Amino acid sequence: xxxxxxxxxxxxxxxxxxxxxxxxxxxxxxxxxxxxxxxxxxxxxxxxxxxxxxxxxxxxxxxxxxxxxxxxxxxxxxxxxxxxxxxxxxxxxxxxxxxxxxxxxxxxxxxxxxxxxxxxxxxxxxxxxxxxxxxxxxxxxxxxxxxxxxxxxxxxxxxxxxxxxxxxxxxxxxxxxxxxxxxxxxxxxxxxxxxxxxxxxxxxxxxxxxxxxxxxxxxxxxxxxxxxxxxxxxxxxxxxxxxxxxxxxxxxxxxxxxxxxxxxxxxxxxxxxxxxxxxxxxxxxxxxxxxxxxxxxxxxxxxxxxxxxxxxxxxxxxxxxxxxxxxxxxxxxxxxxxxxxxxxxxxxxxxxxxxxxxxxxxxxxxxxxxxxxxxxxxxxxxxxxxxxxxxxxxxxxxxxxxxxxxxxxxxxxxxxxxxxxxxxxxxxxxxxxxxxxxxxxxxxxxxxxxxxxxxxxxxxxxxxxxxxxxxxxxxxx
Numbered sequence: 001x002x003x004x005x006x007x008x009x010x011x012x013x014x015x016x017x018x019x020x021x022x023x024x025x026x027x028x029x030x031x032x033x034x035x036x037x038x039x040x041x042x043x044x045x046x047x048x049x050x051x052x053x054x055x056x057x058x059x060x061x062x063x064x065x066x067x068x069x070x071x072x073x074x075x076x077x078x079x080x081x082x083x084x085x086x087x088x089x090x091x092x093x094x095x096x097x098x099x100x101x102x103x104x105x106x107x108x109x110x111x112x113x114x115x116x117x118x119x120x121x122x123x124x125x126x127x128x129x130x131x132x133x134x135x136x137x138x139x140x141x142x143x144x145x146x147x148x149x150x151x152x153x154x155x156x157x158x159x160x161x162x163x164x165x166x167x168x169x170x171x172x173x174x175x176x177x178x179x180x181x182x183x184x185x186x187x188x189x190x191x192x193x194x195x196x197x198x199x200x201x202x203x204x205x206x207x208x209x210x211x212x213x214x215x216x217x218x219x220x221x222x223x224x225x226x227x228x229x230x231x232x233x234x235x236x237x238x239x240x241x242x243x244x245x246x247x248x249x250x251x252x253x254x255x256x257x258x259x260x261x262x263x264x265x266x267x268x269x270x271x272x273x274x275x276x277x278x279x280x281x282x283x284x285x286x287x288x289x290x291x292x293x294x295x296x297x298x299x300x301x302x303x304x305x306x307x308x309x310x311x312x313x314x315x316x317x318x319x320x321x322x323x324x325x326x327x328x329x330x331x332x333x334x335x336x337x338x339x340x341x342x343x344x345x346x347x348x349x350x351x352x353x354x355x356x357x358x359x360x361x362x363x364x365x366x367x368x369x370x371x372x373x374x375x376x377x378x379x380x381x382x383x384x385x386x387x388x389x390x391x392x393x394x395x396x397x398x399x400x401x402x403x404x405x406x407x408x409x410x411x412x413x414x415x416x417x418x419x420x421x422x423x424x425x426x427x428x429x430x431x432x433x434x435x436x437x438x439x440x441x442x443x444x445x446x447x448x449x450x451x452x453x454x455x456x457x458x459x460x461x462x463x464x465x466x467x468x469x470x471x472x473x474x475x476x477x
Contacts, residue, residue, distance in 0.1 A: 004176065005037040007200065008183040010050035011193025017042035022173060022200075027093040027320040028311050028358045034091075036176045039201035044168065044209040047197040051139045051166040052215050054194025059136045059164040066162055067118045072189040073161075074111045080185055081108070084150060087177040092146055093319035093359070095311045098274065107150030107182070109440055110456070114158040117458045123465075131470040136164035137241060138217030140464065141210030143203070143231065144179075145223045146172035146322055147277040147381075153182055155444075155455045156220045157196065163464035168197045168216070170206045174322050203227055211235045218243065218464070222279075224379075225405075225449045243463050244451035245279070245444070247379040248407030251400035252282035253422060254295070255393065255413040258434075263412035264295050266435045268302035268385060270410075272363050275318050276383035277326075279450075280408035280430070284369075284376055286396045289389035292367065296345050299365045299387065303346035306363045306383075309355065320359040321382055327359040330382035334364055337375040342366040342386070371399050379405070393422070401427050406447030408432070429454070 005021065006013040016037040023032040077084075084107070085099040094103055124133045140160050144152040153171065160167050171179035183198045199206055207227075211219050211234035218241040221231045225246040235242045252271075254263045264285070271281050287295045311319035321327050334349050347364030361382050369376050369386040376386050390396040400409060409428040413419035416433065423431040429446040432438070443459035445451055453463050 002180075002184070004034050004180050007037070007039060007043055007047070008187070008196070008198040009047045010054075010197065011187070014046075016040070017046070024091055024174070024176060025323070026090050027322050030324075030357055030359070034177055036173065036200045038173065039199040039206045041205065041209040043199045043201070044206055044213065047168040047199050048139060048141075048210075048213050048215050050194040050197055051168055054192060055136075055139060055166045058166055058192055058195050061164060063118050063121070063123065063162075066164065067115055069189065069191065070111050070115050070118070070158065070161060073186060073191070074108050074115070076185045076188040077108050077111065077182075080181055081105070084178050084181050087181055088149060088175070089311050091175045091177050092149065092322050093311050094274065095313075095316045095319050097314055099311075103148060104150055106148065106440075107154040110151070110154040110158045113440055113457055114162045114461065117461055118162055121458060121461065129471065133468045133470065134462075134465040135468055137464055137466050138165060139215055140165050140167040140218045140220055141213065141216040142167055142169045143207045143210065143219070143221045143223065144169065144171050146175035147274065147279070149175040149178045150182065152222050153179060155460060156222075159455075159460040160220075160464045161191070161195070162461055165218075165464050166195045168199060168210060170199055170201060170210060173200060173202060176200050207231065208234055212237060214238055216240060220463070221245070228451065243453035245453075245455060246407075246446065246449060246451040247405055248279045248281070248446065248450050249284060249377065249379055249403050249405045250280055250282050250408040250410065250428070251403070251426070252285045252410040253396050253400055253412065254285065254287045255396075255411065255418065255422065256288045256291070257414040257418065258412035259414060260291065260294055261298055262435075264298040265302045267410065267412075268299050268365070269306075270435075271385045272303075272306055272318055272383040275321050275361065277321060277381050279379075282408075282410045283380065283385060284400075285385060285387045286390050286399055287387060289391055292387070292389045295387060296365075296367050299367075299385065300346045303363045303365050303385075308352045308360055308363065318363065318383060321361055322359070324359060326381065327361065330361055330380055330384065333375055333378060333380045333382075334384060337366050337369070337373065337384075337386070340373045340375075341368070342373060342375060343368045345387070347383075371402055377403070397422060397425050401425075404449045407450035408446070
């Protein structure tokens with residue numbers, strides 16, 4: 001692997017304009033595992049210039065040519081999958097089985113779906129006497145997070161390449177090694193120089209420069225709502241398109257006709273998966289108040305059975321959270337839950353016994369939570385579940401919608417039609433009924449402060465396209 005302190009620009013690995021080393025910390029050991037460089041505005045300028053030069057030629061390629069490129073990427077990616085999984089395990093503490101079975105395969109899956117989309121997607125259509133064409137938007141700045149690093153990179157890069165765009169990626173400085181390997185994959189797949197570029201760095205420097213840059217036509221950002229609003233403000237000066245997938249505080253409604261044991265056990269595990277570091281995690285469980293004691297017992301059993309520990313062990317369910325700053329934030333919010341009167345059913349403050357080194361969090365379940373409490377309002381991004389009792393179904397729906405977020409929701413019922421009736425009343429971008437798996441061909445994105453636009457499948461492709469209407473004799477041919 002090339003020196004991780006290098007950036008990938010115009011088809012080559014180059015040093016930063018100004019050398020600024022930054023350690024990458026293994027959150028399970030709290031020790032450095034690599035050193036990257038933090039880029040500057042000058043590095044962004046070089047990368048954007050390369051993407052701008054490459055755009056006319058790449059935009060002129062045919063969908064068939066771009067399909068062949070995506071196929072080569074999938075082949076190269078799968079060949080490097082073990083290395084990518086190991087990088088994700090070490091840089092963000094993902095358990096080995098999660099890194100191998102979910103985190104890494106998600107990257108290839110977005111390319112595979114996009115290959116299928118290109119087989120049938122029409123880049124032009126006729127509306128009466130007008131020809132409508134769908135054209136690549138141009139140079140795209142991409143800012144991605146650390147929690148699902150390959151999923152978030154691939155679900156932007158795959159549709160952008162399929163559309164005919166060129167791009168500059170700024171991955172998270174907390175999970176840059178997998179992104180570095182991804183850049184190698186694209187180089188091995190012979191992505192033309194300048195089409196894909198990578199610059200590491202911090203959000204206030206590299207991310208801000210991408211958002212403000214005159215030669216960047218679109219920003220695709222995934223991260224916190226706070227950071228997303230800053231990106232949008234900076235991008236507004238140049239009136240570029242802004243696509244955002246932001247935070248969530250997803251409600252999980254367990255209806256009174258649900259299989260309680262199945263619903264609660266699945267929900268606890270889903271909330272805790274990836275150490276709770278998923279924007280669409282079902283973190284607010286709404287349950288009938290007359291069954292609260294049953295729910296608490298099931299949730300406690302599921303939490304107590306969760307194994308926290310060494311990410312390299314196959315027995316581990318949860319590794320650490322990604323950083324000291326993230327651990328500190330989670331502890332503050334757990335303390336806030338206790339101070340505001342929520343009851344701790346499982347877990348609580350501090351680290352699990354025997355795990356003094358590493359940013360490990362006790363899998364925590366709160367009950368007796370009201371929707372005005374901090375732990376019901378703020379995105380914790382850790383293995384912390386809030387159980388909220390409700391009286392009527394109408395109250396449950398109102399509680400579910402009483403949040404500034406609208407990314408995802410979950411509904412459990414013994415009657416699929418009943419579940420659908422409830423799902424249709426929720427103000428969110430996606431609803432999973434009775435534990436249905438996510439479908440990467442379906443649109444992913446949120447209402448309200450969870451962002452705008454959609455990712456995945458054909459919906460993701462459309463985000464990277466401009467629409468042109470051609471009228472007159474030429475358009476009628």
